[in-house]
Amino acid sequence: MIAFIYKQLSDQANQYLTANLPEGIQAVFRTSLKPDECYPAFMQADFILGNPPRGWFNTLPPQLKCWHLASAGFSEYEGMVAPVPVVNMGDFFARPCAETIVGGVLAFCRGIHTLTKLQSAKDWQGEKVRTSLRLLGDQQAIVLGAGAIGLHVKEMLQGFGCTVRMTARTNPAADIHSLEELMAALPQTTLLINTLPGSAGKYVSADMLNALPPQAIYASVGRGETTDEEALITALNNGKLAGAVLDVTEEEPLPVNSPLWDMDNVILTQHTGGGKADELTGIARQFISNLHHFLKKEPLENPVELSRGY
Numbered sequence: 001m002i003a004f005i006y007k008q009l010s011d012q013a014n015q016y017l018t019a020n021l022p023e024g025i026q027a028v029f030r031t032s033l034k035p036d037e038c039y040p041a042f043m044q045a046d047f048i049l050g051n052p053p054r055g056w057f058n059t060l061p062p063q064l065k066c067w068h069l070a071s072a073g074f075s076e077y078e079g080m081v082a083p084v085p086v087v088n089m090g091d092f093f094a095r096p097c098a099e100t101i102v103g104g105v106l107a108f109c110r111g112i113h114t115l116t117k118l119q120s121a122k123d124w125q126g127e128k129v130r131t132s133l134r135l136l137g138d139q140q141a142i143v144l145g146a147g148a149i150g151l152h153v154k155e156m157l158q159g160f161g162c163t164v165r166m167t168a169r170t171n172p173a174a175d176i177h178s179l180e181e182l183m184a185a186l187p188q189t190t191l192l193i194n195t196l197p198g199s200a201g202k203y204v205s206a207d208m209l210n211a212l213p214p215q216a217i218y219a220s221v222g223r224g225e226t227t228d229e230e231a232l233i234t235a236l237n238n239g240k241l242a243g244a245v246l247d248v249t250e251e252e253p254l255p256v257n258s259p260l261w262d263m264d265n266v267i268l269t270q271h272t273g274g275g276k277a278d279e280l281t282g283i284a285r286q287f288i289s290n291l292h293h294f295l296k297k298e299p300l301e302n303p304v305e306l307s308r309g310y
Contacts, residue, residue, distance in 0.1 A: 001063075003291070004042055005029045006050030007070040013280040020288045022295055047294075049287045051076070060084075066294050068287050069304075072148075072274070075198020075223055080306040087290055090302035091148035092282060093274030097247070098152035100273035101193060101221040104245035106160075108217055109136045113267050137161030140188055144203070145195035145222060146171040153193055153221075162191070186211035191219070198223035199309030206231035215242050221273050224248040233259050236266065247273040 003025050005017065018027055028041050030050070042048070042056055048067045054076055060083070069088040107113055111129045118125055137160040143150045146168035154164045167182055168174035176182050186192070189212060194204055204227040209218065218241055220227055229250045235241045243265035249258070252271055260266050276282075286301065293300050304310060 001025045001046040001065075002041075002044050003027045003047040003049065003287075004045035005031075006038075006042070006048060006052045007283065009284060010280045013284040016281050017284040017288065020284075022288075022291055025291065047291060049283075054080070057082075066290070066300070068290055070283050073197055073223055074304065074306060075225065075309070077306045078199055078309050082306050085294070085300055086304055086306055087300050087302045088304050089283065089286060092286065094148035094152050096276050096279075097149045097195075097221045097273040098156055100247055100269055101195075101219050101245060102153060102156045104247070104267045104269055105139075105191060105193070105217060105219050106136050108243050108245055108267055109134045109139070114264070117264075135161075139163075139191040139217075141165070141191040141193065142167065142176070142182070142185060142189045143193045143195060145197070146174040147195060147197075149221060150193075150195040153195060157191075183208065183211055187213060189213070190216050192216060194218070194220040194222045194226060196222040196226045197309060198225055200226045202226065202228045204228060204232075206234070209235045210240055212241060214239055217241070217243050217245065219245040221247040224250045224252060229260075233263075236263055241265075243267075245269070247271055 001024055003021065005027055008031050009017070014029060021027055025047070030038050030041070033041055039056060042052060043061045045061045046063050046065050048064065050070045051074070057080065064084050066084055067082060067086045069086065072089045072093050074088060111133050114129055139162050141157050141162045141164045143153050143164060143166045146166045150166055151173065154166060157164045165175040165185065166173060167176040169177060176185060186208065192212060196203055202225065206228055209231055212218070218232065227250070232244060236244060245267045246260065247269045248271055249260065254260060254268065260268060290300050
């Protein structure tokens, strides 16, 4: 049987995967193939690790048994119906994502982004910066989404002393369950953190951003397409928002002509939120674990339904 490894892994992760594949399964790495060999290799796969182009799935590999996404989100496959089990990375990236977005907000509150630029310019403005600083623990926070990332964000913010509420349509962990409730709460919200999946569309709209008070910070670590980026840029330019911390953007890499690059009140973390030193080996480890579950006819870890978006 063939395990087609579409995900580009590190040498260490490749070695781990090769050494730990169940007997009878051979790995074929996309990164070791010529471009014109990749799709034919995909069509021979019994198992897939990674996120191949959606168009490749117009015709499924005839012997495909299981598809293991290398991500938590999968909005690029929204609406697809897969006749084989599909799993994702579950909450594997949740704590790193939460640490990145909370770290970014903390940096914004404490002026670290400004001080870093002043350091590069060798410009001592400490006394001036001091008067602009605020405490993260004083913020009134709402977290959009009550999934694994959102729950970690809440835990971390509460550690700083924040008042935190969460939104979700049906999740009992949430405090706000409708758009109407959310809009009513936004005028008293000084920190809005977006952890939504791509299936939410442009949920964060101009109306939502304009409902926030001018001292509010907006932060996003979910999916870039869930924010109306044009409306966000307008709000930042017009002083409707104090600033933004963005791990994700509508287009990635962010185009060089995007105004976000040059805004002093924006921190960009370049979709590094889920990263950590052993990330790629961790992906390989989870894939191996699910292969064993599949072969033993045991329940798979982190099953998803592409057609539902979760």
